[in-house]
Amino acid sequence: MPISTLIIEDESNLAQAIARFLSRRGFDPAIAASVEEGWKLFQEVAPHITVVDQKLPDGNGLNLLQRIRQSDPDAVVLLITAYGNVTDAVEAMKHGAFDYIQKPLDMEQLLALLTRAAERIRLRQEVTYYRERDTSQFLGNSPPIRKVIEEIEKLVETAERDLPTVLLTGETGTGKGMIARLLHRKSARSEGPFLEINCTALPASLVESELFGFDRGAFTDARQPKPGLFEAAEGGTLFLDEIGDFPLQLQGKLLKVLENKTVRRLGSLRDRPVDVWxxxxxxxxxxxxxxxxxxxxDLHFRLKIVTLHLPPLRERKEDILLLAEHFLAMNARRYRRPLVGFSPEAKETLLSYRWPGNVRELAHVVEQAVLLTRGERISKEDLRIDGGSLREDVHRVNPGKDGEEWKKLLDRFLEAHWTLPDLExxxxxxxxVRTGGNCSRAARLLGITRDILRYxxxxxxIRYRETF
Ligand SMILES: Nc1ncnc2c1ncn2[C@@H]1O[C@H](COP(=O)(O)OP(=O)(O)OP(=O)(O)O)[C@@H](O)[C@H]1O
Incomplete structure (x- = not known):
């Protein structure tokens, strides 16, 4: 990519010479001869780099530098100053110039400066690319997901740095971790750290020292003071995953941090201010x-002020195929498989399955299928999931007579994390058992054919002794 460069210089010979010199070295130069012309061209071309002479016929290059930087705080501007004019050079740097160069111009020095500026621009573009790519990876086009994304935009826009605590709710694998990272990246804190702790994984004593830190002598092993995660995340974000498992005895302490924005290390008498989202x-x-x-x-009340809910995948069917195609393309590339898509039956299966493990499960199922499939399309069988026919079977059992009991029973299965295959x-x-191992009668009882039952x-x- 050639780096577009705007040269604002009224000495026409010099301007032409710079342009010729730069275009031979991979830059794409344009020329303006005054402040007004330069400003107009800057807005039209939006150049990567602007080189401004400090002395122009209709004004001062320094003022133009300020105007440019106000309109685009990321603009890279180089100022050409008169020989020995240190004051202007200092002013230029104060107003955010990338650098300055003195007259008479040394072309090689100019090239070195522009090359450095171009490197910085390329790096910045790369970072932006990765950020945008990362962000766009949170896929979903269903109304609830679009609403969540909208709410995120509104939140980070209106609250800037003083962001309220956000609670993310949703079954396992619905993308809460991804959303937490997305929130951080989109916020004014994106340059700060993003730290996370899974409250399920650690015993209470560890959660306490990890989060709050400790002073020397707080306990036997505490030879050195250690800041906790609240302090380590200063200026950034701390993500507390599975907050429902946060030790009860520490919840009051957490509430205090949220309310006072201070943290007290274990064994310390001092409250330290923390700026953490x-x-x-x-x-x-x-x-x-x-x-x-x-x-x-009280902690629940404090946490839930801004709640974003991620519904289970089965409740946003619009997203299933979108995500499945994404995981297919990703894994086909990764494992170098020439796969083009899913068969129509496979799509139906994907849409009718209950997805108790949500998007995480979908990602695994598709990855496994990519590895197993021999054809160019993933078939229903490759998916190794049951396309929801049990649900139909379950509905065929007449629950009408005792609706409430039936619902309670189903709820108990769900609470115990029974999956559809478990239930099947x-x-x-x-x-x-009820038919004494008679396959045909059992099949009739279940409302399926004998062959399907055998399969x-x-x-x-299932181990059983077949009787007739
Ligand atoms: N909308 C999405 N777009 C793309 N990938 C997604 C999306 N949602 C989830 N995933 C994928 O699913 C996996 C699980 O997501 P994540 O860890 O964020 O879920 P979670 O709700 O935090 O789960 P848990 O509660 O088990 O920690 C991630 O690895 C991610 O790749």
Missing amino acids: IIAATSRDLEALVSQNQFRA KALIERAL RIEKHR
């Missing part, structure tokens, strides 16, 4: 935990 996530029902006295109501296996086993018996590795 807290994002918390939970896949558990905090309300229920509060009513069971496992979570403090148990139902088949029960049917076989599923094999799939679940």
Whole structure:
């Protein structure tokens, strides 16, 4: 990519010479001869680099530098100053010039400066590219996901640095971690650190020392003072994953940090101010935990002020194929498989499956299928999931007579994290026991053909003795 360069210089011979010199070295120069012409061209061309002579017929290059930097704080501007004019050089740097160069111009020195500026621009573009790419990876076109993205935009725009605590809710694998990172990247804190702690993974004593840090002598092993994650995330974001598992005895201390924006290390008497944005996530029902006295109501109240909910994948079917195609393309590239898509039956299966593990499960299923598939399209069988026919079977069992009991029973399965295949296996086993191992009768009981039953018996590795 040639670096577009605007040269604002009224000595026409000099301007031409610079332009010729630069165009031979991969730059793309344009010339203006006055402040006004330069300003106009700057707005039209939006050059990567602007080289401004300090003395121009209709004004001062320094003022133009300020105008340019005000309109685009990232603009890279180089000022040409008169020989020995240190004051202007200092002023130029104060107003954000990339650098300055003195007359008479040394072309090689100019080239060295411009090359350095071009490097910085390329680096910045790369960083932006990666940021944008990262951000765009959070895919979803369903109304609830679009709403979440909109809310994120509004939040980071209106709250700037003083961001309220955000609570992310949703089942496991719905993308809460991704959203936490996205929030951080889009916020004014994006240059600061992003740290995370999973509250499930650590015992209470460790959570306390990890988060709050400790002073020397706080406990036997504390030979050196250690700042906790609240302090380490200064100026950035701290993501508390699975906040529902946050130790009850420490919840009051956490609430105090949120309210006072200060943290006290273990063994210390001093409160230290911290500037950290807290994002918390939970896949558990905090309300229920509060009513069971496992979570403090005041902390819950404080956390839930801004809540973003990520619905389970089965409730946003519009996203399933979009995500599946994305994971397919990604893995096909990664494993160098010449795959072009999913068969129509495979698509139907993807759409009817319950996805208890949500997007994470979908990503794994597609990755595995990419590795298994021999053809150019992923077939239903390659997916190795059951396309929801059990759900139909379950509905065929007449629940009408005892609706409430039936719902309660289903809720219990869901709370115990039973998956559809688990339920299917148990139902088949029960049917076989009740029919004394008679496959045909069990199949009739389950509302499926004998062949399908045999296939599923094999799939679940159910051991039984067949009778007729
Ligand atoms: N909208 C999305 N677009 C692309 N990938 C996604 C999306 N949502 C989730 N994923 C993928 O699914 C995986 C799980 O996401 P993530 O870890 O953010 O979920 P989570 O809700 O935090 O899960 P847990 O509660 O188990 O920590 C990630 O590795 C990510 O690749």
